Structure formats: C-alpha cells, structure tokens
Amino acid sequence: MRYLQNRGLAKTQDRKVWGFFGDGEMDEPESIGALSLAAREQLDNLVFVINCNLQRLDGPVRSNGRIIDELEAQFIGAGWNVIKVLWGSDWDALFARDQTNALLRAFAHTVDGQFQTFSANDGGYNRNRERFFGQNPELAALASHLSDEDIDGLHRGGHDVCKLHAAYAKALSHRGQPTVILAKTMKGFGMSTSGQGRMTTHQQKKLGFDDLKAFRDRFRLPLSDADVEAVKFYKPAEDSPEMQYLHARRAGLGGYLPRRRRAASKRLIVPPIATWGQFAIDAAGKEMSTTMAIMHMFGTLMKDATLGPRVVPVVADEARTFGMANMFRQVGIYSPLGQLYEPEDLGSMLYYREDTKGQILEEGISEAGAISSWIAAATSYSVHDLPMLPFYILLLDVRLSAYRRHYLGGGPARTRLPDWCDRGQDHAWRRRAAASGRQQPSRGIDNTELLGLRSRVRL
Numbered sequence: 001m002r003y004l005q006n007r008g009l010a011k012t013q014d015r016k017v018w019g020f021f022g023d024g025e026m027d028e029p030e031s032i033g034a035l036s037l038a039a040r041e042q043l044d045n046l047v048f049v050i051n052c053n054l055q056r057l058d059g060p061v062r063s064n065g066r067i068i069d070e071l072e073a074q075f076i077g078a079g080w081n082v083i084k085v086l087w088g089s090d091w092d093a094l095f096a097r098d099q100t101n102a103l104l105r106a107f108a109h110t111v112d113g114q115f116q117t118f119s120a121n122d123g124g125y126n127r128n129r130e131r132f133f134g135q136n137p138e139l140a141a142l143a144s145h146l147s148d149e150d151i152d153g154l155h156r157g158g159h160d161v162c163k164l165h166a167a168y169a170k171a172l173s174h175r176g177q178p179t180v181i182l183a184k185t186m187k188g189f190g191m192s193t194s195g196q197g198r199m200t201t202h203q204q205k206k207l208g209f210d211d212l213k214a215f216r217d218r219f220r221l222p223l224s225d226a227d228v229e230a231v232k233f234y235k236p237a238e239d240s241p242e243m244q245y246l247h248a249r250r251a252g253l254g255g256y257l258p259r260r261r262r263a264a265s266k267r268l269i270v271p272p273i274a275t276w277g278q279f280a281i282d283a284a285g286k287e288m289s290t291t292m293a294i295m296h297m298f299g300t301l302m303k304d305a306t307l308g309p310r311v312v313p314v315v316a317d318e319a320r321t322f323g324m325a326n327m328f329r330q331v332g333i334y335s336p337l338g339q340l341y342e343p344e345d346l347g348s349m350l351y352y353r354e355d356t357k358g359q360i361l362e363e364g365i366s367e368a369g370a371i372s373s374w375i376a377a378a379t380s381y382s383v384h385d386l387p388m389l390p391f392y393i394l395l396l397d398v399r400l401s402a403y404r405r406h407y408l409g410g411g412p413a414r415t416r417l418p419d420w421c422d423r424g425q426d427h428a429w430r431r432r433a434a435a436s437g438r439q440q441p442s443r444g445i446d447n448t449e450l451l452g453l454r455s456r457v458r459l
Helices: 002-006 035-040 067-077 089-097 102-108 114-118 123-127 137-142 150-151 163-172 211-218 227-228 241-252 278-282 292-300 325-329 367-378 424-439 447-457
Strands: 019-020 046-052 081-085 178-182 311-315 390-392
Touching: 002 035, 046 067, 067 081, 067 178, 081 163, 089 102, 163 178, 211 227, 278 292, 292 311, 292 390, 311 367, 367 390
Parallel strands: 019 046, 046 178, 081 178, 311 390
Antiparallel strands: none
C-alpha cells in the first residue's frame, strides 16, 4: 500500500491493515520473522492485536514465564509501538488504593501458569490464604471490602470494551511506527467452571443447564430458565441501538458478506508483441540465455507509457547476478526513506539507486519476503482495483560438494551408491555433452585445472 502510494498509483494514506493473532501463534517463526521490516519502513498503517489468553492447545504458552513480557520485549526491540491492555476498569479502584504497590508486585511475580489457575477458580479460591489476595496482609486489606462474587467478576483488560476502545484509538493516532496491542484475556471467558481457563476448554463440546444459566447470569442476558434450557438464541429488537449500530457498520463496509473483486474495473492494455518481443523474433534461432531474454523483455515493457508503471520487479537479492543492475539507475529501488547516503558505486552506470518512487522491490536475502511482495502485487487488482504486472526474480544457487564421494548413511558401514548412479555408462554421454557444450567461466584458473576439477566433481 505504501509502495503504491509513494509511486502515485493509489491513495492509501487513510487505510489501516489489522492483524489478529493468538499469543501461542507467535511461536511460529513466520509470525515474527519480518517485524523489523515494518518498523524500518515506518508502517504506521499496520496494527497487530494479539489475544494473550496465556494458553495454547495443550497447556500454558509460557507456564513458568510471562508471554506478554516476552512479546513486549520482542516488539519494542524490533522498533514497534507497544500498547498493553492488561486489567479491566474494575481494577482501577484497587490500583488507586494501593499506596505501596503491593498489587503491582504481586502481578509482576506471578507466572502465566499460576494466572491460569486463578482463571479456572472462583473468587473464594483467589481470596484464600496463600492464593492471590491472601499472599500478604497488604493485598488482603485491599480486597477486604470485596465479596467472592466481586473478586470473581474482576475483568482482564481484553474483556473490557472501554479499555480496548482506548487502546484502538491510541493505535489509530500513533505515527511513525507500527503498533501492537497485547490484550490479556481468559481462555473460555464466561464458561464458568466448565471451561474458563481450563486446559480442557478446546475439548469442551457442550454446556450443561447449570453452566448455561451461569453464562446467562454472567453476561446478563434477558433469557428465562425455560429459554436457557431450550438453548434459544437471543437477538435484540430490530430498532434497538445494538441492531442499528450493526446495520450501520455493515452498510459502511459495503454489505453483509465479504466479497472479492474478480477483475479490476479498468483492464491493462497489453502492447503488441513487436514492441517488446521483437528481439526474440529477430534472433532467428540464435541461442539466448533465459536471463538475458527475460531482462530484455521486461526492460522493454517497463518503457511502455501505459503498462510500464504497472510492472513490479521483485527480487530476493542477487539482482546484479541476473543482469538487473542496469535497472537500478533507470527505475530505482523502492525505499520509503529515499537515499540518505552517497552510494559507493555512484560513478558507475549501474550504481545502487534508492528512491521513494523506485519501482524495484528488493527484499534482501528473503525468498519468503519476495514471494509475499509478488503475491501482494499480483492481487492488487482485487484489493485496490489496480491491476499490476509483477515479475519475480529468484536465483537458484546450487553448490556441489567437490571432494566427497557418493555415499549413503554414516559411520563405518556406509553403503556406496550403485555404479550406474555414480559413473556408469548410462550417464557418461551427459557428462561429455556438458563438458564439451558449455564454456566454463574462468577467474584465475586455467583449463588444465578446470579439467581436473571436472573429474573430481564427476561432471
């Protein structure tokens, strides 16, 4: 989106990208692998919301630690703006009365596995000696005026709409950095003793009558016992403020069902092949490397007045290897910061030029990042109603182990591959063809040495 905006192809400055994740899911390397890119490019249009219920499928995310502290350190270290929503509004009065910070110290020394135990039990359990509010006289005094029901009703921040609204508003107004909201919640919130905070929550298939009544009472649903027993759905009246709000939001979002644009409203006009592929026709059977051909083809397409600005070259480093260096100077490498330094190779015709309007997406040594950018460009016809023509350059760097024989297994009982796999006559013609038909590049190595190396590698 920023690339399209900076190049003048689309107006995306008022749009946000929201990602919703679980704390356990952040263990996936793909979840956090590119955090520094978002900060480096100052993507303040990006907001992550991480639901920190402290529990994965089989147990606590960090049983003997604190996942929110860990995620906070990771995101701050990567350059993100971090907003934590830990405790609900009903804790505010207790914090105000806590003159000695006893409550903060108790929270700071409680690990996530213990928080899960507190979640799974009622207010009476948490009040008991050696439990949360019974840890010391200061905490006991803070909670002395609260009933067990009051303690049971203390919310975590992720279940408090007022706290969440404040966090979302702060995220929307922040500039210069991407934002992550770490919202502390309970797994199975409202399921009472049948599922709240319990490791078996994912296997809980249904609630009994008493559990349903507890759920109704917890959320103050206007249902009778008979309605609960019949498991009736509750739907507010059509003229209620809730329904009016929901209908207004759906109308603002364009309808009641998500939809995918199958084609852009304006199609790209493909220029005649003679304007960009004539070199292949003129070659008249002469051999040409695929690298040279594709660079020729896209280099010419990028000069087309209509299609050219919509071509998006995506490379995962090694652009010079592919002969793309001449494009550096012609169309530039995209950077939201421009170029804040004098390039080492400024005097060269192929110098490394970065520009806020640069056309090349150079993703460094990250094939996953490059293919993600390629997909984003390829689907922009649907997301932005803006058809683009991306091409992805990937160098397959194949290296041979020149001084190892072809063995399987390890240790003294290694088994050698059959002769036909290694040096048999069936493949001799391939080796001879490769040796005679390909000119080997030479840097400080003569033909005799090349021939010797060929035999060692068995080409």
